[in-house]
Amino acid sequence: MTAPAQLRALANPLRNAILELLLERAATVSELAAALGRPKSTVAHHVSALADAQLLKVVRTRRVRAIDERYYGRTARIFRVGTVSQTGEAEAPYCHNDLATAAAESAPAHQADQLSSIVRHVRIPREQAREFWTRVLELANDHAQLPRGGDVVYGFTAGLYPTDCPALPEAAAPAKDPD
Template identity: 75%
Template sequence: MRNTILELLLKRAATVSELAATHDRPKSTVAHHVSVLVDAQLLKVVRTRRVRAIHERFYGRTPRIFRVGTVSPTDGDANAVLQQRSRHGRSRAAPAHLADQLSSIVRHVRIPQEQAREFWARLLELASDYVQLPRGGDVV
């Protein structure tokens, strides 16, 4: 549900009512998941509008990039390491974000461990191919 909410909000901001109607779920259920995403700082209120006596909140995504990685047991506090990696990634991505030239994709899949290893090997090979290209400017 949360991943679907994040994907929907990639296109435009929406209210809990709009999200609930899209999912055909109760507003209370969607509101709970939106609240969890707000607490995790993946969503924020981007605008409000007054509807009769209440203020309706429109939610939008906060980050433009997500970094998901593994932390080895020797890294110490896993949360601290992931937070540090996240800050580092955000600071390096800031210029592309400001220029609206930052792209990312998040997909959740369930695959056997052998295929996960193959996936990472292919991904690292692709990254290695691009790292070896000659520099084409000052932009990282």
Template identity: 90%
Template sequence: MPNNTRFPDYALADVTDVTAPAQLRALASPLRNAILELLLERAATVSELALALGRPKSTVAHHVSALADAQLLKVVRTRRVRAIEERYYGRTARIFRVGPVSPTDSPATPYCTNDLATAAAESAPAHQADELSSIVRHVRIPREQAREFWARVLELANDYAQLPREGDVVYGFAAGLYPTDHPALPEAEPAAGDPH
């Protein structure tokens, strides 16, 4: 039975807008995103993160330092082990919402990874094994309604991140909302006798 009723096990903001180029560059790294994802469960040391990721401790320490410099991670507690003080790192927010990028930055250089492309690559084995659940829908709606719907999706993603940690398989949850060139029907003609 899990001993946490709320994840992660430290205080953090719900949403932080990320606009600084250093923050955006930090989020563009798949390894840094994996670190941030792990820290949604609980605070962890560099050693614990390195073990979970199967990467050298020095590599993980470098990326943790970059995330901390970008104010996406912080030390949430310490513990004395023999003569060494272990630092436990945590996120500064549950959700990092990418805000407008400064016009002085090069638009040709994407700062953020395409999470749907990452999910597509990650889900390929599940697709081959017929264990993938996915759905795509296209709806013609106003931009404000799309923003409101996305806020609901973020709430659902946060609920997903709060599920008790049990079992032996890590399941991915991906969502995206994006404008398309998908065809749309014209406005419906009023039916005969319809006053509208």
């Protein structure tokens, strides 16, 4: 996404929550309002803003007592925020820090000793990092498509970032035996 209207639409936390809910399935404004605990008018305003920014669309309608009830769905499973260069190439994306969001959300789970997390540091070539991140995105999509049930919503967070962590030098080639 590069359009200013799309970026403005994503800048609101309630709109992000709506998009997150719609990863599960298409929903009506009433269903979204109930899930978010917000008034229908408020949710309808934000759904309209997301639709105007082409992040949501009506995916089906249902006739209920002479009124067409609209079900909204996302226009994409993943929205990448970035810019396009003069040559038409996508440039590095601008994103808010999802890890900071996850850290704040996971604090109660950490306090209750219910948090599962891991950090690993590996020195790898940039192309290998891109390939690995593609696999992580596939895993995140698998997580988002798990059958719904239970009474707890589980978050899944992943990050891949360069660090200043120390690394061992390349291993020296073994010395050859002089025969």
